[in-house]
Amino acid sequence: MDEKIDFVLLWVDGNDQKWQIEKRKYIVNKDDANVNRYRDCDNLQYLFRGIEKYAKWVNKIYFITYGHLPKWLNTNNEKLVIVNHNDFIPKEYLPTFNSNVIELNIHRIKNLSEKFVLFNDDFFLLKETKPEDFFVNDVPTDTYVECLLCPPSINDAHFMMKSNIIYLINKYFNKKECIRKNYFKYINPKYGKLNKSTLYCMKYKEKFLGFKSFHEPYAYLKQTFETIWEKEGQLLDEACHNKFRTSSDLGHFLCKYWRMVSGSFVPKKSEGCYIYFLNDNSDNIKELKSNKYKFVCINDVLMDIDFEKSKKEINDVLNELFPKKSSFEI
Numbered sequence: 001m002d003e004k005i006d007f008v009l010l011w012v013d014g015n016d017q018k019w020q021i022e023k024r025k026y027i028v029n030k031d032d033a034n035v036n037r038y039r040d041c042d043n044l045q046y047l048f049r050g051i052e053k054y055a056k057w058v059n060k061i062y063f064i065t066y067g068h069l070p071k072w073l074n075t076n077n078e079k080l081v082i083v084n085h086n087d088f089i090p091k092e093y094l095p096t097f098n099s100n101v102i103e104l105n106i107h108r109i110k111n112l113s114e115k116f117v118l119f120n121d122d123f124f125l126l127k128e129t130k131p132e133d134f135f136v137n138d139v140p141t142d143t144y145v146e147c148l149l150c151p152p153s154i155n156d157a158h159f160m161m162k163s164n165i166i167y168l169i170n171k172y173f174n175k176k177e178c179i180r181k182n183y184f185k186y187i188n189p190k191y192g193k194l195n196k197s198t199l200y201c202m203k204y205k206e207k208f209l210g211f212k213s214f215h216e217p218y219a220y221l222k223q224t225f226e227t228i229w230e231k232e233g234q235l236l237d238e239a240c241h242n243k244f245r246t247s248s249d250l251g252h253f254l255c256k257y258w259r260m261v262s263g264s265f266v267p268k269k270s271e272g273c274y275i276y277f278l279n280d281n282s283d284n285i286k287e288l289k290s291n292k293y294k295f296v297c298i299n300d301v302l303m304d305i306d307f308e309k310s311k312k313e314i315n316d317v318l319n320e321l322f323p324k325k326s327s328f329e330i
Contacts, residue, residue: 004059004113005131007051007217008106010099011121013068014039023097026243039307041122041277041300043315044070045329049322050125054294057131061328062109062116064102066095072329080328083109093240100161100251101240107225115140118218118252120297126321127294133268140219141268144186144260145194146201149210160247162210164239165254168232170207173261179205182263190269211257215297216272224255224264271295277310288317 013019051058062081069075075082086094088108093101103118117134134141149162179186179202186202187195194212201209229236239250259265272295275284288296298314300307 004115005057005135006059006113006116007055007061007119008064008109008112008116009047009061009119009121010064010102011044011070012066013070016066016068019066019068022095026095026097028244039300041298041311041315043124043298043311043318044121045072045326046315046318046322047119047121047124048328049324049326052326052328053322054125054127055129059113062112064106064109074328074330077328081111090240096240096243098242098244098246098249100245100249101242103252104225104236104240104250104254106220106252107222107229112222114222116220116222118220122298122300123215123217124296124298124318125294126288126296127271127291129294133271133294134217134219136266138221139264139266140221140259142219142256142260142265143191143194143212143214143268143270144188144198144265145191145212146186146198146208147210147212148201157245157247157249161245161249161251162253164248164250165257166208166210168235168250168254169257169261172231172258173208175208175261176205178261178263182261185263185265185267188267190267192269194270208257208261211253211260213253214270214272215274215299216270216295218252218256220252220255221259224259228254228258272297274299276300277305277307277314279305279310281310281313284314285317288314288321 051061058079060079060081062083064083064085067084069082074080085096085102088110089096089102089105096102106112106118115135115138149159149166151159186198197212236250239248242249271293273287273293274297275287276299278284
């Protein structure tokens, strides 16, 4: 298999007026119009600085965008490949404002290496990484934790998407047989106390109940996407017509769970952390400065906060960690 490992990074500029006008044409409910999901945290440059500092080995960074670009981005960087949605997503799905649709079609990107790592624009590298953090002998690494998929108190498209995915996983995989074949991947010392959750769920031997998701970069093989499209092309096609997140969505977690239950992964300890904007960011700042994590996800929240104040607090810390411009900046 090709030794190259590419990074794929999704980004949207919620301030782009052309994008806003296009988006408004298709909005059908208030959640689709929520600005929190798309507003710019103005810290993407720190993601690039982290990659350059802590993942020098990466082959290419495929930067996926509606068409807009950050003003500071050095598009002449030899490792950077700009990819517009219409470069790889079938035209019948466009325009799309649904990240699940974009991610389900990533394997179509021209010249993307077989091995790639999927980033959201709120993931940051904080410590040295190596290829073996993502792939060992051409096999993706992952942390297997089965857990009960609990419904939220209100209708939640993300929960419904995962429910749809679990349904498909149970359609194609026999849990008893998978446990027999992959027990020491499902239960592994690297997971620590998280094994307790999986052991509990193993009591229910008929069906997989759900999986814990870690907010960190995801290692994938293109062939996993291709296999699932071959098997469930009609269902994926229907999901990819969803302009926004809906209860009938599917997403890249289908590929993640597929390779996990099939045992097509190498066990690893999760080294990420998930934090989100708050009016009081004191704990978040401590976590960012702790030097405990290789990866951190810094997420906006769907609630009223002093966004500009919170953003500044978080970005001031990121600037302390990464004060020097990368070669991806002008």
